[in-house]
Amino acid sequence: MSPAGPDAGHGNDLGVLLVSASARLNRLYGRVLGQLDTSLTFRQHRMLRRVAEGHTSMAALAAFGNLTLPTVSGSVEGLVRRGLLERQDNPQNRRQIVLSLTPSGREAKEAGDAALEAVNDRLLQAVPDEHQQVLHESLVAIYDAATDVFQRSDPAIVSAAGTARVTEN
Incomplete structure (x- = not known):
């Protein structure tokens, strides 16, 4: 970078x-x-x-x-x-x-x-060829996780997802 x-x-x-x-x-x-x-x-x-x-x-x-x-x-x-x-x-x-x-x-x-x-x-x-499959799998996982969080109707869930990340570190 x-x-x-x-x-x-x-x-x-x-x-x-x-x-x-x-x-x-x-x-x-x-x-x-x-x-x-x-x-x-x-x-x-x-x-x-x-x-x-x-x-x-x-x-x-x-x-x-x-x-x-x-x-x-x-x-x-x-x-x-x-x-x-x-x-x-x-x-x-x-x-x-x-x-x-x-x-x-x-x-x-x-x-x-x-x-x-x-x-x-x-x-x-x-992106080197040997990393493209991992990139693909990672982007699918991120997309799916973001969709899951986004579709939850309770705003507290989105807030809790952010809080969980802060408290885990």
């Missing part, structure tokens, strides 16, 4: 490094997606990906992304206005809206996928 990296002045705190790497990646991905012919934010790209993967209702998108319905609704509305998503009545339930990608939305999603894949390929060149 360079002297200007996230370890500078922070010792070897893995938590600080995790937060720093996450923030850096979020900004990098936002920059890459913002430079596409159809400029996207990281959130907009994730929304297009999720709809393409079959999460076609507002409730499904909210549940999958751990988001509120108003947040999803605002994101969807912006993508509809830009001609990237389409809303239709669900033939099985007229009170439900089904989302789908427009041809422009599919092109934007695919361009975003390709751009992020290129960035990820470049970033992963910094």
Whole structure:
């Protein structure tokens, strides 16, 4: 790690490094997606990906992304206005809206996928081949643990998770 990296002045705190790497990646991905012919934010790209993967209702998108319905609704509305998503009545339930990608939305999603894949390929060149499986397993474990904590409805659980870490050290 360079002297200007996230370890500078922070010792070897893995938590600080995790937060720093996450923030850096979020900004990098936002920059890459913002430079596409159809400029996207990281959130907009994730929304297009999720709809393409079959999460076609507002409730499904909210549940999958751990988001509120108003947040999803605002994101969807912006993508509809830009001609990237389409809303239709669900033939099985007229009170439900089904989302789908427009041809422009599919092109934007695919361009975003390709751009992020290129960035990820470049970033992963910094990780030796023999460490990539461990990195993969570690990231899956962190993602699953974060999802578990995030989905708990009791804010005290999230607070207790933080307290447990402090008291264990």
